[in-house]
Amino acid sequence: MTYFLCRGCRYCFLPPYSPDFNPIELAFSAIKAFVKRSGVLRREDLGVDGNDTYVYLHLIDAVYSVTPEDATAFFYKCGYL
Numbered sequence: 001m002t003y004f005l006c007r008g009c010r011y012c013f014l015p016p017y018s019p020d021f022n023p024i025e026l027a028f029s030a031i032k033a034f035v036k037r038s039g040v041l042r043r044e045d046l047g048v049d050g051n052d053t054y055v056y057l058h059l060i061d062a063v064y065s066v067t068p069e070d071a072t073a074f075f076y077k078c079g080y081l
Contacts, residue, residue: 023074027066034062 004011019025040058075081 026074034065
């Protein structure tokens with residue numbers, strides 16, 4: 001701790017699991033909202049013909065729907081910026 005304090009850093013102890021302070025939780029929420037909003041992943045799309053490529057491509061689109069600006073906002077909302 002002394003190493004960080006000498007350099008002007010501040011620290012704050014967090015509980016073991018605190019989703020309110022975890023930016024990835026906000027990213028997961030945004031990804032799930034994208035998937036639900038698009039409505040293209042139905043139960044019959046999930047591996048009926050043994051080819052899940054469509055599902056994977058849609059999930060990749062969902063992940064890339066989170067922009068760098070969104071990520072910055074997530075860190076800001078959690079108090080890291």
